Amino acid sequence: MDRVPSQLIAGCLALGALLAGCAESGADAHPAARPAGAAAADTAAAWRKPGDRVDSILTMQEHLRRFRDAMPEPDGLTGGAEDPTELTRRFLAAVTRRDQRAIRDLMISRAEFAWLVFPEHLYSRPPYELDPEIFWMQLGARSAKGLTRVIERYGGRQLGLLKVACQADTLQLRSPATTLWSPCTVHFSAPEGSEQRRLFGSIVERDGRAKFLSFANDF
Numbered sequence: 001m002d003r004v005p006s007q008l009i010a011g012c013l014a015l016g017a018l019l020a021g022c023a024e025s026g027a028d029a030h031p032a033a034r035p036a037g038a039a040a041a042d043t044a045a046a047w048r049k050p051g052d053r054v055d056s057i058l059t060m061q062e063h064l065r066r067f068r069d070a071m072p073e074p075d076g077l078t079g080g081a082e083d084p085t086e087l088t089r090r091f092l093a094a095v096t097r098r099d100q101r102a103i104r105d106l107m108i109s110r111a112e113f114a115w116l117v118f119p120e121h122l123y124s125r126p127p128y129e130l131d132p133e134i135f136w137m138q139l140g141a142r143s144a145k146g147l148t149r150v151i152e153r154y155g156g157r158q159l160g161l162l163k164v165a166c167q168a169d170t171l172q173l174r175s176p177a178t179t180l181w182s183p184c185t186v187h188f189s190a191p192e193g194s195e196q197r198r199l200f201g202s203i204v205e206r207d208g209r210a211k212f213l214s215f216a217n218d219f
Contacts (some may be wrong), residue, residue, distance in 0.1 A: 060129050067132040071111040081184050082213035084203045087210045088164040098155040108211045120175035142216040151219035160189040178179050178206040
């Protein structure tokens with residue numbers, strides 16, 4: 001099996017306490033359209049790194065089996081919030097408090113990713129067929145970097161949600177049960193005035209629950 005790049009492992013280790021809970025159980029309400037085929041290919045190329053290639057011996061079914069090992073299939077998303085707007089509101093409140101535990105609880109778990117999200121994702125199908133373990137590590141590395149920068153910039157400041165606008169990403173995720181919202185632009189108030197930023201990556205919404213898939217952002 002191909003060796004996982006060391007920079008990915010380093011990025012995931014940087015998650016520390018933030019994603020510790022995700023390892024146990026475990027790329028954004030709604031705007032800008034992107035070109036269809038080109039967007040999907042560009043997105044995949046952005047995630048793939050030198051050395052990231054599918055093991056030619058293992059099938060995707062086997063990759064999934066190994067990734068899901070010892071993780072029971074969840075009935076659905078747990079925790080998070082009832083919709084993307086409320087999820088964003090809770091995220092801003094947690095950033096204000098610098099409450100990483102609360103933020104961690106808003107993120108999708110490893111089991112939810114393995115059973116409910118990845119099987120319907122673009123990267124699980126040809127020609128990409130990315131090992132879900134590698135994909136999960138990439139999400140973790142980008143989330144750690146993005147979240148650290150958001151807390152450094154806005155932690156301790158009183159933030160209030162004014163509006164969140166996201167686009168349904170049907171290029172990366174096609175599922176009748178699950179919606180992927182990405183990108184999201186958050187319009188929020190801060191002590192110095194209002195701002196508009198991409199403060200996080202994607203939101204997964206399923207059966208009346210919404211959770212973050214990624215904290216990758218503008219910073």
